[in-house]
Amino acid sequence: MTRSVREEQPTTECEEQQELHSPEMESGVGAGGGGGGGVDEEEEEDHLHHLEEEEEEDDEEDDEDDEEDEDGENKPKRRGPKKKKMTKARIQRFKVRRMKANARERNRMHGLNDALESLRKVVPCYSKTQKLSKIETLRLAKNYIWALSEILRSGKAPDLMSFVQALCKGLSQPTTNLVAGCLQLNPRTFLPEQTPDLSAHLPPTGAAAYPGHFSYQSPGLTPGLPSPPYGSMDPSHIFHQVKGQPYGSLEPFFDGVMVSEGPSFDPPLSPPLSINGNFSSSFKHEPVAADYDKSFSFSVHYGGGGAPGHAAMYGNGGPNPRCGELQVDGLMGFEGHSHHERMMNAQLNAIFHDS
DNA sequence: TAGGCCATCTGGTCCT
DNA sequence: AGGACCAGATGGCCTA
Secondary structure: OOHHHHHHOOOHHHHHHHHHOOHHHHOOOOOOOOOOOOOOHHHHHHHHHHHHHHHHHHHHHHHHHHHHHHHOOOOOOOOOOOOOOOOHHHHHHHHHHHHHHHHHHHHHHHHHHHHHHHHHHHOOOEOOOOOOOHHHHHHHHHHHHHHHHHHHHHOOOOOHHHHHHHHHOOOOHHHHHHHHHHOOOOHHHHOOOOOOOOHHHOOOOOOOOOOOOOOOOOOOOOOOOOOOOOOOOOHHHHHHHHOOOOOOOHHHHHOOOOOOOOOOOOOOOOOOOOOOHHHOOOOOOOOOOOOOOOOOOOEOOOOOOOHHHHHHHHOOOOOOHHHHHHOHHHHHOOOOOOHHHHHHHHHHHHHHOOO
């Protein structure tokens, strides 16, 4: 931001700030530095109201002060913009303004969080108990939209693995595990370049530096990027690897998308496309089995009202008999989702095994 | 204990 | 002028 500029040329308001940054101010509601402690909004509202009343009372006093400033002819007049004296009333006004702004900002962020929560519920990995982080929710949502649009574009149902691959692009390893778990996949089966002994190849703390990879420097080395490890995965690289492998069905789903036209996945993701950690060594083919880490109690979830839309998108119109093979109930067991949600999950699973 | 995530405060900028 | 939006700073909570 341009804060440094402002520091060089402090405005009147900035000077107000400096004067206001007193112990009195710090003990107030808006005391600097945030801090996770929640503010009692009702209490603050009362306080705010009280301050507004005080402000009105002080207004006359304020005017008098201003006049005194102007009439003070004993001292030589200063050039430049008139610096208003920080009267008690002005301090109060500033406090009120600041508190109002804080309240608005809080509400705004609450709205944002509500929207994010709504998003969590329609993304294919939802848990009330262990929520996806904000950034992971956004990434997963983006991938999900892309994957669904790709289904529409191609008119083909992808196999489960390629779908999960699409979902997991750019996600952190824990989230990747979760998504895999939700879809009953072992992450190792759909992520590229898996080596048998992975830990030996892991760089210390996400320092993603694999020979032959486009690597994304971990947040540990690149300040400001959250949720390590993000590692590396160049899309063309992964799909090049996949070609010719038993998972041939990947190609129809991704051909012409990752390489040429179609809804762009806009690689590199921000942070750049990444799947590393346990999954970034050599691609290892294992039977698709439900041996994912059971420690995560997540499930595929399609939020209430949005479900019909999803169902229509898949074009199956209802649960597929074959979904029974996938032990949907076992997948959903952790948090007791509704029957409706189970049906939706069944439909999702059905697509992957219908093609 | 370090690191990730989060809520909140704050000041700057843009818009109405 | 005031509100919305944004990004930086700060400190609390949680987990590996």
